[in-house]
Amino acid sequence: MEISIAHLGPAGTYAESAALAYAKWLQTATGQISTLYPYASIAQAIRATADGKAQIAVVPVENSIEGSVTVTLDTLWQLDHLHIQQALTLPIAHALLSMATAIDAIEVVYSHPQALAQCQMWLERFLPSVSLVPTNSTTEALQYLRDNPQAGAISSQRAAQLYDLPILAYPINDHPDNCTRFWVLSLKPPENGSQTSLAFSLPANTPGALVKPLQIFAERQINMSRIESRPTKRSLGDYLFFVDLETDLQSAKAQSALAELRTCTETIKILGSYDVLPIGEALPTSSSRPEG
Amino acid sequence: MEISIAHLGPAGTYAESAALAYAKWLQTATGQISTLYPYASIAQAIRATADGKAQIAVVPVENSIEGSVTVTLDTLWQLDHLHIQQALTLPIAHALLSMATAIDAIEVVYSHPQALAQCQMWLERFLPSVSLVPTNSTTEALQYLRDNPQAGAISSQRAAQLYDLPILAYPINDHPDNCTRFWVLSLKPPENGSQTSLAFSLPANTPGALVKPLQIFAERQINMSRIESRPTKRSLGDYLFFVDLETDLQSAKAQSALAELRTCTETIKILGSYDVLPIGEALPTSSSRPEG
Numbered sequence: 001m002e003i004s005i006a007h008l009g010p011a012g013t014y015a016e017s018a019a020l021a022y023a024k025w026l027q028t029a030t031g032q033i034s035t036l037y038p039y040a041s042i043a044q045a046i047r048a049t050a051d052g053k054a055q056i057a058v059v060p061v062e063n064s065i066e067g068s069v070t071v072t073l074d075t076l077w078q079l080d081h082l083h084i085q086q087a088l089t090l091p092i093a094h095a096l097l098s099m100a101t102a103i104d105a106i107e108v109v110y111s112h113p114q115a116l117a118q119c120q121m122w123l124e125r126f127l128p129s130v131s132l133v134p135t136n137s138t139t140e141a142l143q144y145l146r147d148n149p150q151a152g153a154i155s156s157q158r159a160a161q162l163y164d165l166p167i168l169a170y171p172i173n174d175h176p177d178n179c180t181r182f183w184v185l186s187l188k189p190p191e192n193g194s195q196t197s198l199a200f201s202l203p204a205n206t207p208g209a210l211v212k213p214l215q216i217f218a219e220r221q222i223n224m225s226r227i228e229s230r231p232t233k234r235s236l237g238d239y240l241f242f243v244d245l246e247t248d249l250q251s252a253k254a255q256s257a258l259a260e261l262r263t264c265t266e267t268i269k270i271l272g273s274y275d276v277l278p279i280g281e282a283l284p285t286s287s288s289r290p291e292g
Numbered sequence: 293m294e295i296s297i298a299h300l301g302p303a304g305t306y307a308e309s310a311a312l313a314y315a316k317w318l319q320t321a322t323g324q325i326s327t328l329y330p331y332a333s334i335a336q337a338i339r340a341t342a343d344g345k346a347q348i349a350v351v352p353v354e355n356s357i358e359g360s361v362t363v364t365l366d367t368l369w370q371l372d373h374l375h376i377q378q379a380l381t382l383p384i385a386h387a388l389l390s391m392a393t394a395i396d397a398i399e400v401v402y403s404h405p406q407a408l409a410q411c412q413m414w415l416e417r418f419l420p421s422v423s424l425v426p427t428n429s430t431t432e433a434l435q436y437l438r439d440n441p442q443a444g445a446i447s448s449q450r451a452a453q454l455y456d457l458p459i460l461a462y463p464i465n466d467h468p469d470n471c472t473r474f475w476v477l478s479l480k481p482p483e484n485g486s487q488t489s490l491a492f493s494l495p496a497n498t499p500g501a502l503v504k505p506l507q508i509f510a511e512r513q514i515n516m517s518r519i520e521s522r523p524t525k526r527s528l529g530d531y532l533f534f535v536d537l538e539t540d541l542q543s544a545k546a547q548s549a550l551a552e553l554r555t556c557t558e559t560i561k562i563l564g565s566y567d568v569l570p571i572g573e574a575l576p577t578s579s580s581r582p583e584g
Binding site: 062063064065066067070071089113117132133134135136175177179181208210211214215217218221223224225226227228229230231233234235236237239 | 354355356357358359362363381405409424425426427428467469471473500502503506507509510513515516517518519520521522523525526527528529531
């Protein structure tokens with residue numbers, strides 16, 4: 001049976017690259033063939049999976065430069081049945097695409113705001129006077145190039161190949177270690193991997209309420225590799241916390257931590273217990289879309 | 293002497309409303325007259341103040357729905373001499389502006405991505421099939437309205453007045469309690485207010501390293517009203533932490549906490565010790581730009 005994978009589209013986005021890398025891993029590991037389904041937004045890709053329209057969503061959760069992808073965290077908190085099955089990390093290398101014959105001819109650069117931010121120093125150095133125009137995805141930026149040789153777009157090498165557009169500069173991201181972590185989501189209940197992710201809210205107006213959960217982990221030698229606060233959207237100053245723990249879910253220490261956590265949190269959700277896939281280093285830059 | 297205030301422009305942005313509210317407070321409290329200087333980005337407004345081109349920057353730091361304004365945190369971490377002098381909170385109420393005669397005629401809606409996100413449910417309900425196009429600010433979205441009666445823009449009531457554009461719907465934000473907290477920044481060293489904000493990085497690869505700083509606050513009954521993690525941009529999984537503490541800086545408990553913090557953090561910065569101004573409830577919606 002074919003596996004349907006939802007992701008932020010259209011073809012050529014980094015989210016598609018992550019979905020392709022996952023599909024390739026899935027085929028090698030299990031023999032299963034996947035079909036990719038691009039969605040107009042990350043929230044739509046996640047919701048399609050929650051509604052059973054796709055079996056899997058591959059969505060970005062964190063970039064090494066820009067930080068959390070907050071829409072992923074917020075959408076996952078709202079939905080009760082989706083869980084993280086795996087994680088993978090993809091290197092991000094941006095290219096400047098344009099029909100211009102030289103960089104100097106470019107007067108406007110289109111891209112997703114995160115990509116523009118990640119190339120800010122390069123742009124200030126080589127294109128100090130261009131206008132920067134945000135788009136909904138790195139791929140959407142490409143539509144402006146064909147009819148305007150003074151336009152540039154920041155996108156991936158793969159997008160340049162897919163849409164047959166020239167690359168004027170590569171890589172142009174300010175930090176060479178730019179990478180994005182993705183989560184693989186599905187309706188399957190949490191199993192037992194090397195990482196466990198939780199989200200919780202705390203009783204309102206309780207000074208120091210966050211110390212207790214962190215102590216629960218520390219006392220049990222559970223390392224917290226990440227903590228992210230998000231607004232509950234109830235009122236300013238009222239937060240949810242997303243934590244990644246370096247522990248499997250079924251261990252005695254994790255189970256005892258969870259039991260104690262339930263006594264000092266308002267709502268707690270187990271987002272998943274999963275392994276980090278050893279893929280993403282060798283990005284599929286050619287058009288390796290699964291045919292099945 | 294006139295005070296120069298840098299903010300994200302152009303006129304009509306919520307950042308300008310916050311700068312106006314601050315200027316009004318400043319005039320009432322100290323008799324000082326201010327002039328507002330709009331900048332194309334939040335980072336540019338902050339840098340202009342760090343470079344002495346403006347005396348004060350009024351910048352958003354956190355929205356009750358969308359969370360942290362990460363560019364403010366990241367830029368403040370990079371600069372050593374800017375400090376928070378005051379904080380103020382502004383209610384945010386979005387309006388749908390358009391030359392269309394009815395909502396049904398709208399085919400495309402322009403706005404800043406945060407404003408689009410904050411009106412997502414309203415848009416899905418009343419304009420389910422429109423295209424959503426991101427812009428650099430809520431005010432920038434207005435330029436598309438004059439020539440295109442099928443275009444709408446999400447902006448403030450004040451922007452509608454300033455640019456003489458019709459409001460078709462108001463308020464359209466999904467959460468009525470939508471508000472944004474702003475910081476007032478200048479080169480003045482930290483003084484002593486009721487709130488103290490710090491930022492710190494932790495020694496790399498130290499499991500549980502975050503527990504210690506939080507314990508330091510808890511042991512001294514210092515309430516941490518907010519914690520935000522940001523990537524150090526060195527590598528994925530390496531974070532800075534921004535904390536807001538409900539304590540003045542000069543108290544014995546704050547000084548003792550700081551001394552102990554220095555022993556368990558890598559770098560620590562005191563961002564400011566400041567009071568929260570009792571303004572922002574009555575937003576200046578008319579064109580009350582200070583003339584002086």
